[in-house]
Amino acid sequence: MENMIGVLLAGGRSQRFGQPKAFAQFEGKCFWEHSIDAMKEVTNKQIIISHPDIVHFFEETSRNEILMDDIHVRGKGPLAGIYTAMKYEKAEWYMILSCDIPLINKKIIRCLVDAREQGTLAIIPKINNRIHPLVGVYHYSTFEYIDEALQKERYKMMSLLEKINVKYLSDNFILANQDAFCNINSQEDYIALQNSDTIKEL
Ligand SMILES: Nc1nc2c(ncn2[C@@H]2O[C@H](COP(=O)(O)OP(=O)(O)OP(=O)(O)O)[C@@H](O)[C@H]2O)c(=O)[nH]1
Numbered sequence: 001m002e003n004m005i006g007v008l009l010a011g012g013r014s015q016r017f018g019q020p021k022a023f024a025q026f027e028g029k030c031f032w033e034h035s036i037d038a039m040k041e042v043t044n045k046q047i048i049i050s051h052p053d054i055v056h057f058f059e060e061t062s063r064n065e066i067l068m069d070d071i072h073v074r075g076k077g078p079l080a081g082i083y084t085a086m087k088y089e090k091a092e093w094y095m096i097l098s099c100d101i102p103l104i105n106k107k108i109i110r111c112l113v114d115a116r117e118q119g120t121l122a123i124i125p126k127i128n129n130r131i132h133p134l135v136g137v138y139h140y141s142t143f144e145y146i147d148e149a150l151q152k153e154r155y156k157m158m159s160l161l162e163k164i165n166v167k168y169l170s171d172n173f174i175l176a177n178q179d180a181f182c183n184i185n186s187q188e189d190y191i192a193l194q195n196s197d198t199i200k201e202l
Pocket residue numbers: 009010011012013014015016017049050069074075076077078080081082097098099100134185
């Protein structure tokens with residue numbers, strides 16, 4: 001069993017963005033590449049969990065393994081993507097990242113990975129009372145809870161988090177780097193990103 005697999009969640013519909021946001025450009029790279037690059041050093045491999053409508057874009061441009069959401073839960077949200085990764089790719093830990101966080105960087109990912117400890121099943125940033133469950137490290141033993149939540153048609157990430165022992169990270173490093181968690185949902189968010197003077201940490 002590999003120790004840690006990187007999982008890029010890219011099976012969303014990007015309705016607010018108006019086009020597949022994984023392929024929006026920032027600083028010369030697609031959004032999805034920023035997430036993959038950020039987790040490359042700490043993961044044994046990185047897989048993409050996508051959707052039939054956009055999978056050909058990934059096939060043309062990515063060398064990563066690509067899976068589609070398991071048919072029973074396809075399109076049911078991020079939890080469905082995590083479920084699919086854990087069902088088809090076995091590892092002890094999974095580094096989960098969404099595809100709409102172009103400011104994410106290696107130091108943040110390293111910090112989350114290093115925060116793992118005995119008995120904790122997920123490590124998730126929490127900034128000003130807002131949690132970021134799609135920038136998180138999850139242990140394989142969360143799979144049974146994810147499976148149960150999906151079977152009960154509870155698709156929100158909270159359905160999982162309220163059942164497991166989560167370590168929420170809000171230390172000074174996370175707070176000082178909070179821009180890195182900014183997720184792009186709409187064209188307005190994208191314009192704000194392009195106009196901001198935030199410098200991406202590498
Ligand atoms: N594999 C998978 N990923 C998903 C699914 N829904 C959302 N995601 C991913 O989860 C992350 C956050 O998605 P959201 O922005 O909440 O949803 P979205 O569907 O992409 O966008 P909207 O249609 O505007 O809500 C993105 O990386 C999405 O690609 C899903 O059903 N399956």
